[in-house]
Amino acid sequence: MSLYTEFLDGSVVALSRIISHIENRREGYQEVLSRLYRSGGRMYRIGVTGPPGAGKSSLVNRLAGLAAEAGHRVAVICVDPSSPFTGGALLGDRLRMQDIPLDKGVFIRSMGSRGSTGGLAAATSNVAVALDAFGFDTLFIETVGVGQMELDIIDACDTVVVTLVPESGDAIQALKAGLMEIADIFAVNKADRAGAEQMVYDLQSAMEMKAIHSEWIVPIVATQATGNVNLDELYRHIVGHKAFLENTGLLARKRTEQLKKKVEQVLVKSIQRDIDRTLLNGAALDEIALRIMRGEDDPYSAGQALFQRYKFGS
């Protein structure tokens, strides 16, 4: 029996194995993804992002529990950084998720970022497709601890929760582009610490200064994940944002935009892999570099010549 057949029979072991094959891009994984994609489409995806140590995992720990109690079939993907030197990773998010009720069938999967720099792994949205097809209706995606510009999460989810802490900066930080612009909801976590009220106030002012107005008023919730303070409010806002997107038709529009990017990504990656395999194999590139070093060519002409060769096969 194939893994895919076992998957259709509801085997969690098969789901886990298929996720690994998707991550490893094992021969045939695209065909599996096509099938999985077509049998999904019901899952709502909530992204939780923010700087390292802000409490993302601890928030997800609570939120996933609340969603499971509300009767949802919940999955969690948590991404931690892979070493750019060894490829190794210490995946420690799961450690913070001890309160998630296992008896409610919550599925948690840790991923190494494996060379991606946008806060997720390249395979994260594909893994989400598998979880969707398996029947999970609610997914929490926790990013790597991010700075200001690792924003891949916006293409992988429906609602973005940006998690900050009282120490995350002043009113000017709150006005900056990037991370501060992508929040559908802010959680100011560790709100028992000094400066939490100021942080909430600075975020509120920054949101009021936005020139691009949306009908959605970005809620700012002061939370304490480990003390379980205000988590139900944060959860209510997530549910509220989902309803807002659905009622305004924005959800469909958002997903259409995401799909356009996804198709482009599949195309570009296929071309990239093809180029890597054919044109850019080591020896050819070495030879070109040597020619440039000898003054017989330049990088721009050489690149263009390769492109012509690729496009016209001459």
Add this chain to the structure above:
Amino acid sequence: MSEKIRVLLAKPGLDGHDRGVKVVAAALRDAGMEVIYTGLRQTPEQIVTAAIQEDVDVVGVSILSGAHMTLFPAIIDLLRQRGGGDKLVFGGGIIPDEDIAALEKAGVSKLFTPGASTVDIIDWVRKAVAARKKDEKLL
């Protein structure tokens, strides 16, 4: 893309000494593996659920409490029941010689005792995982 070795490291039962398991976690990470550390005071149920959801190749269990004769078999039995019987289980801790043979008979692949070097642990994990690459059909 080469398939990455995934390892779950766990500490079951009432045992708060996690320095050893953290050293092993760092060593396996630096050896290029993906290491999932689940933290202290885990039940066999939690460990096995994590091992299956994370699809790890190897489960490393650290026990310094003396409860190894109970906890190792409990984890192995549960893994087998849940369809994870192909995962290798290895362990580390203060385990008397006379217990090691019994545990190996019960399905523990390898036990490391005090003084074991991280190089040996890395080496064992690599070889053991390579030796049992499974052939399965995706579609």
